[in-house]
Amino acid sequence: MTELDLAGQVVELVRRLGGPGAQAEATVVRSDLALTRFANSFIHQNVGESGVSVRLRLHVDGRTAAGGGSLITQDGLRALVDRTLAAARLGPPDPAWPGLAPSAPTPSAPAFDEATAYADPDDRAERVRAFVAAAGGLTTAGYCRTAHRSAAFANSTGHSASGRTAEAAMDGIARTGGSDGVARRCADRIGDLDGAALGARAAAKARAAADPVELPPGRYEVVLEPAAVADVLENLAFYGFNGKRYAERQSFAEPGVAQFDPAVTLVDDPLRGSGLPFDAEGTPRAAVTLVQAGTTRGVVHDRRTATEVGATSTGHAAPGATTWGPIPHNLCLAAEPGADARASVDTPGAAGAPATAGDLSGAVADVDTAALLAGVRRGLLVSDLWYTRVLDPKTLVITGLTRNGVWLVEDGVVTRSVRDLRFTESYPRVLGPGAVLGVGRHAVRLPDRVDGVWWEAPPLRLASWNFTGGASG
Amino acid sequence: MSEFDAASAAVQAALDAGARYADARVMHRRYESMSARNGDIEELAQDESVGLGVRALVGSSWGFHAVPDLSDAAARDAGRRAARTAAASARVPGPPIELVPGPAAVASWASPCTVDPLGVALSTKGDLLVEATKTIVDHGADHAEGLYQIWDTAKWFVSSEGHRIDQRIRECGGGISATSIGDGETQRRSYPSYRGQYGTTGWELVESLDLAAHAAEIADESRALLTAPLCPAGETDLILGGEQLALQIHESVGHAIELDRILGWEAAFAGTSWLDLAQLGSLRYGSDLMTITIDPTLPGALGSFGFDDEGSPAVKRDAVREGRWVGVLAGRDSASVAGLDYAGSVRADGWARLPMVRMTNVGLEPGPHTLEEIIAATDDGVLMDLNRSWSIDDKRLNFQFGCEVGWEIKKGRRGRLLRNPTYTGIGPHFWRSMDMLSAETVAWGTPNCGKGQPGQVGHTGHPAAPARFRNVRVGVRA
Numbered sequence: 001m002t003e004l005d006l007a008g009q010v011v012e013l014v015r016r017l018g019g020p021g022a023q024a025e026a027t028v029v030r031s032d033l034a035l036t037r038f039a040n041s042f043i044h045q046n047v048g049e050s051g052v053s054v055r056l057r058l059h060v061d062g063r064t065a066a067g068g069g070s071l072i073t074q075d076g077l078r079a080l081v082d083r084t085l086a087a088a089r090l091g092p093p094d095p096a097w098p099g100l101a102p103s104a105p106t107p108s109a110p111a112f113d114e115a116t117a118y119a120d121p122d123d124r125a126e127r128v129r130a131f132v133a134a135a136g137g138l139t140t141a142g143y144c145r146t147a148h149r150s151a152a153f154a155n156s157t158g159h160s161a162s163g164r165t166a167e168a169a170m171d172g173i174a175r176t177g178g179s180d181g182v183a184r185r186c187a188d189r190i191g192d193l194d195g196a197a198l199g200a201r202a203a204a205k206a207r208a209a210a211d212p213v214e215l216p217p218g219r220y221e222v223v224l225e226p227a228a229v230a231d232v233l234e235n236l237a238f239y240g241f242n243g244k245r246y247a248e249r250q251s252f253a254e255p256g257v258a259q260f261d262p263a264v265t266l267v268d269d270p271l272r273g274s275g276l277p278f279d280a281e282g283t284p285r286a287a288v289t290l291v292q293a294g295t296t297r298g299v300v301h302d303r304r305t306a307t308e309v310g311a312t313s314t315g316h317a318a319p320g321a322t323t324w325g326p327i328p329h330n331l332c333l334a335a336e337p338g339a340d341a342r343a344s345v346d347t348p349g350a351a352g353a354p355a356t357a358g359d360l361s362g363a364v365a366d367v368d369t370a371a372l373l374a375g376v377r378r379g380l381l382v383s384d385l386w387y388t389r390v391l392d393p394k395t396l397v398i399t400g401l402t403r404n405g406v407w408l409v410e411d412g413v414v415t416r417s418v419r420d421l422r423f424t425e426s427y428p429r430v431l432g433p434g435a436v437l438g439v440g441r442h443a444v445r446l447p448d449r450v451d452g453v454w455w456e457a458p459p460l461r462l463a464s465w466n467f468t469g470g471a472s473g
Numbered sequence: 474m475s476e477f478d479a480a481s482a483a484v485q486a487a488l489d490a491g492a493r494y495a496d497a498r499v500m501h502r503r504y505e506s507m508s509a510r511n512g513d514i515e516e517l518a519q520d521e522s523v524g525l526g527v528r529a530l531v532g533s534s535w536g537f538h539a540v541p542d543l544s545d546a547a548a549r550d551a552g553r554r555a556a557r558t559a560a561a562s563a564r565v566p567g568p569p570i571e572l573v574p575g576p577a578a579v580a581s582w583a584s585p586c587t588v589d590p591l592g593v594a595l596s597t598k599g600d601l602l603v604e605a606t607k608t609i610v611d612h613g614a615d616h617a618e619g620l621y622q623i624w625d626t627a628k629w630f631v632s633s634e635g636h637r638i639d640q641r642i643r644e645c646g647g648g649i650s651a652t653s654i655g656d657g658e659t660q661r662r663s664y665p666s667y668r669g670q671y672g673t674t675g676w677e678l679v680e681s682l683d684l685a686a687h688a689a690e691i692a693d694e695s696r697a698l699l700t701a702p703l704c705p706a707g708e709t710d711l712i713l714g715g716e717q718l719a720l721q722i723h724e725s726v727g728h729a730i731e732l733d734r735i736l737g738w739e740a741a742f743a744g745t746s747w748l749d750l751a752q753l754g755s756l757r758y759g760s761d762l763m764t765i766t767i768d769p770t771l772p773g774a775l776g777s778f779g780f781d782d783e784g785s786p787a788v789k790r791d792a793v794r795e796g797r798w799v800g801v802l803a804g805r806d807s808a809s810v811a812g813l814d815y816a817g818s819v820r821a822d823g824w825a826r827l828p829m830v831r832m833t834n835v836g837l838e839p840g841p842h843t844l845e846e847i848i849a850a851t852d853d854g855v856l857m858d859l860n861r862s863w864s865i866d867d868k869r870l871n872f873q874f875g876c877e878v879g880w881e882i883k884k885g886r887r888g889r890l891l892r893n894p895t896y897t898g899i900g901p902h903f904w905r906s907m908d909m910l911s912a913e914t915v916a917w918g919t920p921n922c923g924k925g926q927p928g929q930v931g932h933t934g935h936p937a938a939p940a941r942f943r944n945v946r947v948g949v950r951a
Contacts, residue, residue: 034558035927039738042567046558047537047927049825051524069521070541083519090595092514092603121536121561129564141741143926173741180740248616249654322516323508323620389862391875391895394659397951399864399873399895422864422871422897424951449928468949469897471871 003028003152004162006054006072011154013081014058022060022085023100025155027280028072029053032117033451035145036124038172041132046121055280055319056084064094068319098303101282101313106161109277113189116166117148127170127195134199135174138206142172146190147274147451153282161282167274167454168193169447173404174202179212179417181205181362182384182404184227186447186454188273201365205383208362209405212417214470221379221437222465223372223409226444229457231385231400232427233331234448236266239393240428241290241298243305243316244325250393252428253290255298259428261436262294263336268328270315273445274452275330278315285315290328294433302326332456335443363407363414368440372461374412375438380421380465381407381414391424399424399468422469430462437461476501477639479543480631483527486552488633491560492529492536494572495552496632498782499525499543500824502624505591507598509619512607514599524824529555533570534562535806539825572805573816575785577635582779583642585772586675590623590645593676605649605684612692614651620668621647621679622920624932628782636784644775644932646671646918647679649688653695660698660892662691662877663859666716671918671932674773694878697890704879704894706948710851711896712844712941714858717876719836719917719935725900726758726765727835727933728924729869730792730800731818732807734830743924744867747900748798750811756798759904762840762940765793767802767818769833774934775918776834778820783828785817792835796905804830822929829925836936840910844939847909854882855947857894873897873949896947903942911938 001009007026014024034048054077055068065088067080115123124144132140145168152162170193171184182205183198224232245251252259269287271277277285281303289297301309302317305326316326363381364370373381388400399422406418429435440458447454474482480497487495504520525548526539536559538551602619609617623645630638648669652661661667664687672678713721733739734746748756769777769787780786783805792800802818803811807830821828848856862875879894880887914936922931 033927036562037926038565039740040567040736041565043534043562043565044567044570044738045535045537045827045829046562047535047539047827048554048558049539049927050541051539051825052541065517065519067519067521070523071521080521083521087517087519087595090599091517092599094514096513121558122564125561125564132565139737139740141737143741145927171741175740250616250652250659320516320518386867387864389864389875391862391893391951392658394654395657395951399862399875399949401864401866401871403867420866420871422866422873424873424895424949426951429951449926466951469871469873471866472899 003030003150004154004160007152007154010054010056010077010081011156013077015156017081018058018060018085022058023156024056024058025100025281027055027151027153029149029151032148034124035143036121036128037143038128039141041140043125043128054080056080058084058088059097060085060088062093063088063091064097065091096304098307100155100157101159101303102157103159104284106284107271107277107286109163109165110188110271110273110275112164113166116146116168116190119146119190123190127193130195131172131199134196135203138174138176138203140172140174140199144170151276153278155282159282161278163277165274165276165452167451170195170198171447172198172202174206176206176210179206179209180404181209182227184446186445204362204365205405209417212419214419214472215408217421217467217469219464219466221376222462223369223376223379223381224460224462225369225383226457226459227384227446228382229333229460230446230455231388233333233455233457235388235396235398235427237328237331239390239396241300242325242327243299243301246299247305247308251299252394252396253296253299255296258295258433260291260294260431261433263436263439264291264294264431265334266291267332267334268300268330269332270330272330279317280319281313281317283313283315283317288314300326300328329453332443333458335458336439336441361414368442369459372438372440372459373409376409376412379409380418381409396427397424398427419471421467423466424468425466430465435463437463474543474545476543476629477631477637479525479548480629482545482548483525483552484631484633486549487527487529487556490553490556492531492556494530494633495527496630496783497525497527498824499629500626502626502823503591504624506622507602509602509606511610511617512603514603525551526824527552527555528827529559530570531556531559532563533567534559535827537827570806571809573808573814575805575816578780578784578786579637582640584673584777586643588676590643590676591625601684605688608685608688609649609651609692612689613696614692615654616652619649621645630784632784638780638784640779642673642778643675644671644673645676645678649684651692651695653699655699660695661861662695664691666859671775671920672773673775673777698878698892701890701892704855704891704948708944708946710854710941710943711945711947712847712851712854712856712882712939714939715913715915715937716917717858717860718940719937720860720863722836722935722937723919723933724863724865725869725872727832730802731830732801732803732811735801736807736810742926747868747870754799757796758793758798758901759796760907761795762907762910763793763796763904764838765835766838767792767800767833767835771834771916771934774834774916775920775932776832776934781817782820788817802830802832820931822931826929831931832922832933834916834934834936836916837938839912839914839938842909842911844911844913847911847939847941848882848887849885850909851882851941852884855891855894856880856882856887857896870900872900893950894947895949896945897949898945906943907940908943909941911940914938
């Protein structure tokens with residue numbers, strides 16, 4: 001039975017058991033997820049999961065409930081519908097119910113790669129082997145993962161949609177004993193993951209990060225590599241461009257206001273890679289411009305938050321969004337105008353545009369970053385950010401640490417490795433008008449902790465970053 | 474086909490496919506959560522998930538495969554795939570992994586539960602959240618949130634060594650929060666902690682919290698915080714409430730003593746540990762007041778169980794004894810690599826995940842003081858409580874925490890409310906500065922501990938009581 005058959009069956013069961021007035025939406029997802037994990041330069045955990053999930057949300061007699069599970073037998077589906085109907089009837093009224101999504105054409109899903117969807121453990125292990133070998137004797141750790149999801153949606157209005165996605169990702173570090181270097185990449189095709197290139201890059205970064213010195217905390221100009229920029233995007237997405245937080249006045253976002261530097265353009269673009277073409281309410285997904293040349297254009301919505309603020313859904317409904325709010329999960333920071341960012345993302349090889357200059361140090365692995373560093377009189381090159389947490393959600397003041405390499409830059413040249421630093425900084429402020437001194441020409445797609453979520457960013461040169469503590473406190 | 478039969482079939486198939494050890498867990502979990510906002514129910518969700526996960530050891534690697542199907546054919550296929558996955562790891566081999574010996578238990582266990590949380594009427598549970606959140610809004614907060622969560626998990630474990638264990642663990646908890654929005658910032662106050670207090674217990678835990686009785690107080694404090702003075706910046710004596718100290722233990726002790734981190738198995742993501750096994754038994758972790766135990770036998774605490782997810786029985790152990798580091802959280806494989814003779818701290822967050830080293834209940838043994846005595850003995854300091862933000866480096870050394878609320882302490886008395894209190898430090902320096910510890914211990918539950926790839930969410934417990942730390946840097950801000 002297909003996912004669409006199952007979703008339709010659930011909706012029909014609701015109609016039969018809940019009466020013609022019951023409104024239902026059902027999503028069924030079959031998945032094959034696998035991850036090959038290595039540490040101390042060997043594969044130590046190698047896992048796979050063949051899963052299925054069915055999710056039902058229904059609205060009956062003015063009340064709403066949701067349920068889900070992994071049981072897709074006739075008895076299992078009947079039990080799901082029975083208990084969700086019972087929950088709805090016992091629950092309190094839901095006056096803010098936004099209604100079901102009307103029928104609408106579903107856009108084409110991104111190109112689907114069978115080799116990625118059905119990759120076997122040997123495919124992943126081979127990339128790990130290449131990563132480890134390319135690290136040249138340094139200790140390595142990380143993962144290679146593949147994911148395949150086939151999903152369908154149906155609701156009581158007769159609207160239905162289906163699609164499938166595949167994604168591959170690799171994320172690894174090389175370690176010298178006192179320093180780490182990282183390389184990570186997310187792709188639509190496992191064939192685009194070059195374990196050797198990633199391993200070589202991580203190793204070069206680790207070697208360049210050896211023997212770090214401690215710098216005093218304070219404000220420094222910085223060049224953030226794409227992995228670090230991804231953390232900025234993730235936090236902006238969750239706390240700022242979240243329609244629920246916006247409706248509750250807990251977001252910094254003010255549409256129509258030039259809150260960012262003119263160099264900043266942010267677009268959430270799920271169909272750019274490995275995204276399903278519809279959301280949990282069946283709304284078609286599409287690119288949404290959130291910031292255009294520094295001016296905030298909007299936030300993302302599901303049907304509930306859209307109704308609350310008089311907008312329309314942007315296709316960002318997800319399970320749990322009632323609590324957490326709709327969140328952009330495929331946020332792209334546009335590369336410098338004129339650059340063909342898309343081409344660089346799809347270029348096989350190391351994370352970041354391939355280096356062509358002959359004098360790049362291990363710390364600076366691509367010409368894009370080198371170009372940004374050239375203008376820095378005194379500042380820091382930051383590879384990655386770690387354990388970032390919000391002190392205040394409205395101003396989006398965040399504390400966290402650098403990780404996987406920091407370097408002092410003097411007169412445009414990396415001069416020495418620096419120990420990790422703690423920072424406490426407002427993310428919107430560091431991207432504010434006049435604060436962005438340069439944006440790289442090539443965006444890199446970086447994986448998140450779960451498949452289907454990714455961030456795309458070029459390196460970024462910022463005027464100031466507030467480091468509030470050194471490695472020793 | 475019984476759950477034990479399915480698990481046995483998976484184990485046998487893994488052995489037939491070349492595994493030298495295999496185990497399997499069938500899990501059936503029912504989950505229910507309800508959230509309320511500003512006096513209305515916001516979301517009610519009920520999930521039911523059943524599946525089987527089988528783990529096969531071939532050479533130096535675990536292979537694991539999970540399926541949402543308990544048929545004999547599906548179980549055997551999962552066992553074969555787990556072994557085949559493990560075998561593929563031979564492309565990048567490491568030293569062979571052994572398992573420390575343990576008894577092949579045949580047993581049943583269930584967590585204590587007086588009132589079945591899933592048996593309580595939804596209307597009763599909803600009324601509780603609606604009343605509390607309505608009171609919060611009525612008292613002037615801009616947003617009120619209430620939440621409860623319930624997990625009812627049955628699991629059946631079988632290993633190729635002869636384990637045959639079934640357990641039923643019921644967990645639940647809840648809490649409320651008030652948020653007030655001022656000019657450019659927000660202030661939040663929660664009770665009993667943000668997103669609640671949790672345990673391996675029945676609905677009696679939520680009833681005992683008496684959420685509605687605390688709603689007005691947190692609403693008032695959230696508004697008062699908007700105009701309270703900022704927490705001063707500098708070094709001072711810091712008194713932490715028990716809820717915040719529980720998270721301090723979780724982040725700067727619990728994760729640091731995970732043996733898989735110490736061995737480098739989590740280096741790429743969760744990180745490593747500043748601890749070196751060569752110093753186990755001799756390292757000075759904290760002051761003499763610091764005795765931390767690993768205790769999955771604690772009745773009702775969130776990290777309690779009868780057996781961990783590789784069949785090791787729950788046993789109480791010391792992690793830090795009077796300031797000296799003496800123990801770790803271990804699994805059978807990591808203990809073998811480290812030359813230790815105990816395991817017992819391996820769990821998975823569901824049938825679809827590989828069991829890994831996780832905290833159980835990691836907490837402080839009670840001290841000799843009370844909070845009032847600690848305040849009375851403090852001439853100049855800050856009292857902070859209820860976590861708002863947490864951040865720590867990948868070696869679990871350099872931390873910075875923010876709390877929802879602070880109070881000025883002057884000449885032994887609790888004074889003005891302070892907003893945006895934060896403190897920062899280095900783990901062992903911080904713990905060595907603890908000079909007063911209360912006996913007012915609560916086993917705080919943390920239901921959102923992230924670790925592993927693919928990611929897993931662990932449920933951990935942390936007995937903690939208020940304590941004082943000397944000369945701590947506070948008031949860090951952007």
